[in-house]
Amino acid sequence: MLNQSGADRIFDALGDPTRRALVERLSRRPMSVSDLGRPFDITLAAVVQHVQVLERNHLVRTKKVGRVRMCWVEPAGFDVAAVWLAERRALWERRLDRLAEALAEQDPPTARTDERG
Amino acid sequence: MASPVVHRTLSVERTYPALPARVFAAFSDRGTKLRWLADDANFGVDEFTLDFRVGGFERTRFHSVGGAPMRNDTFFLDIVADERIVFAYSLTAEGVRKSAALTSVELAAVGGGTRLRVTEQVAFLDGVDGAASRRSGWGALLDRLGDAMR
Numbered sequence: 001m002l003n004q005s006g007a008d009r010i011f012d013a014l015g016d017p018t019r020r021a022l023v024e025r026l027s028r029r030p031m032s033v034s035d036l037g038r039p040f041d042i043t044l045a046a047v048v049q050h051v052q053v054l055e056r057n058h059l060v061r062t063k064k065v066g067r068v069r070m071c072w073v074e075p076a077g078f079d080v081a082a083v084w085l086a087e088r089r090a091l092w093e094r095r096l097d098r099l100a101e102a103l104a105e106q107d108p109p110t111a112r113t114d115e116r117g
Numbered sequence: 118m119a120s121p122v123v124h125r126t127l128s129v130e131r132t133y134p135a136l137p138a139r140v141f142a143a144f145s146d147r148g149t150k151l152r153w154l155a156d157d158a159n160f161g162v163d164e165f166t167l168d169f170r171v172g173g174f175e176r177t178r179f180h181s182v183g184g185a186p187m188r189n190d191t192f193f194l195d196i197v198a199d200e201r202i203v204f205a206y207s208l209t210a211e212g213v214r215k216s217a218a219l220t221s222v223e224l225a226a227v228g229g230g231t232r233l234r235v236t237e238q239v240a241f242l243d244g245v246d247g248a249a250s251r252r253s254g255w256g257a258l259l260d261r262l263g264d265a266m267r
């Protein structure tokens with residue numbers, strides 16, 4: 001379908017709650033990788049890995065400034081329409097999963113004869 | 118000034134171990150439909166009416182976890198028993214129409230079961246570059262994305 005890649009990309013990169021929290025923190029102001037990870041109970045190496053995933057998905061940009069690596073959010077990477085679409089898709093997926101449950105619960109013990117053969 | 122309308126299409130497919138007639142009935146029967154359509158952890162349903170026929174309306178009034186009043190207004194455009202349901206609907210949140218969509222639900226018998234495909238063509242009315250989306254900010258956007266993934 002049209003433009004699924006944007007939604008999939010954002011879902012993959014922001015499916016992790018820590019990465020979402022990192023992006024939200026970064027949206028306030030650019031900061032170094034070590035500043036960025038400070039409030040989180042994770043190693044610097046883990047922060048670097050998260051930032052790399054975000055950077056690979058064009059949601060965050062980084063640049064070495066002197067001895068530190070600075071990070072910025074990449075507004076162009078946040079395709080708002082892709083997020084809306086992802087929400088809508090997730091809504092339908094939840095609905096159709098519940099439909100499976102509803103069908104299973106009302107399942108008759110003996111299957112009806114299928115006239116379609 | 119109104120924001121530009123953003124158009125997107127999505128498609129979701131499932132296969133159920135039930136005959137098409139039973140899957141179709143889950144769309145036409147009010148009680149069953151209410152269970153899967155609207156019984157969502159993210160929302161609470163206040164009112165649900167279903168007039169399942171071509172030219173009939175389905176109306177859902179519900180509220181988000183945060184309490185914001187929302188509604189879906191659906192109009193059935195085409196119904197072929199056990200095979201196809203086509204409808205148009207709008208989603209309104211706090212009195213503001215957020216989106217309008219044309220949705221096709223197609224059922225196909227496969228083995229003893231049913232393959233169901235939902236294809237939705239959505240017009241997002243919020244406007245990607247609109248003031249509303251800028252106001253909502255990163256935090257709200259990320260929260261909503263987190264909700265969507267629950």
